[in-house]
Amino acid sequence: MAPALAVGALTLAVRPPAQGRSSGVRLDLPGACLLAVALACLVRTLVEIPETGWTAATALGLAAVAATGGAFAWHERRATSPLVPSSVLRSATVASALGILVAASASLFGALFVGTYFLQDVLALDPLQSGLRVLPLAVTMVLGAPVCAVLLRRWGLRGTAVAGMALLALGILLLSQLGRAPASPAISGCFLVLGAGFSAVMVTGTAVVVHHASVDTAGVAGGLQQTAMNVGPALGVAAATMLMTLTAPAGRPYGDGPHWTADAFASAMGPALMALAAVAVIGALPAARLPGRTAPVLHGHQR
Known part of the structure; x- marks a missing residue:
């Protein structure tokens, strides 16, 4: 395990020289985080509903899904390099x-x-x-x-x-x-x-x-x-x-x-x-x- 981690760290640390012009496309970290939170809240709420029933916690979970999902859609429409390009959808x-x-x-x-x-x-x-x-x-x-x-x-x-x-x-x-x-x-x-x-x-x-x-x-x-x-x-x-x-x-x-x-x-x-x-x-x-x-x-x- 240790040799593999060392090789991985060296690979990430040593960067090859840039070739040509950058495409300008960057990873959409805010979009990825919003999508991950929305999916995590959805899965968590679905699992909790049978055990706790319709409680304030489950309602809050569904509200979090709606809020983060809406925020993700809003962000993707305005991001320069969106996680999900509109041309694909x-x-x-x-x-x-x-x-x-x-x-x-x-x-x-x-x-x-x-x-x-x-x-x-x-x-x-x-x-x-x-x-x-x-x-x-x-x-x-x-x-x-x-x-x-x-x-x-x-x-x-x-x-x-x-x-x-x-x-x-x-x-x-x-x-x-x-x-x-x-x-x-x-x-x-x-x-x-x-x-x-x-x-x-x-x-x-x-x-x-x-x-x-x-x-x-x-x-x-x-x-x-x-x-x-x-x-x-x-x-x-x-x-x-x-x-x-x-x-x-x-x-x-x-x-x-x-x-x-x-x-x-x-x-x-x-x-x-x-x-x-x-x-x-x-x-x-x-x-x-x-x-x-x-x-x-x-x-x-x-x-």
Whole structure:
């Protein structure tokens, strides 16, 4: 660890000589801080609502989200080098892809959060047994990437994105219908469908960012894609936590200890997963703004 830190410190300390003229683009630190505070307040409030209810603290948290979010939007409109350039968001194609990625990652990771506890707490499977049942998700995501490339050529961005979000919603709905003693193939089948849907969405989102962002904003669009893929899971897990606690049977959320009872968790799992499936369905709406099969793909140009 110490040698790695030393090398990193030397790398930061030694700066190469400036070459050419500076572009004048600077990191928007105030915008980054406002966005981070808004997201932190939102996640914190979503997690606290089930435990404390609607109190002054939760109301203050929502007010903080609104205030910092509004301040971020106001700052971005006036900043010389905004964190999110307006030219990127003015592209309906890129903005729609980012919205789809947030919804898809939120619904998937929220479902994985719930599914992990279902496998280990309700079905009493050990981590190895749980991992083997979830393995089809990873396999499908890897094998689905080249298949999705073919689908993009045949169906276009719009058709592939809609199909991916539909599969994602279907997988979550199937997971919500599992009983207290489901067969292993049924569990693995749910995760297989989830992996196929998310793979299609990821490939489509990446294709949009690569081919439909202008040369000047390609780096920003790629950064926004990664941001969407980090914000979505955080919101999905926070929403899943809130929904699970709110839908737990009254007086039976925790049993005799700090953990959920199997009956309480099984009862709360279905409504929470159905809500996450609805997020996937809503996330498919921006796909209608993506180009169809006949639209040409132009690398490095904004559509």
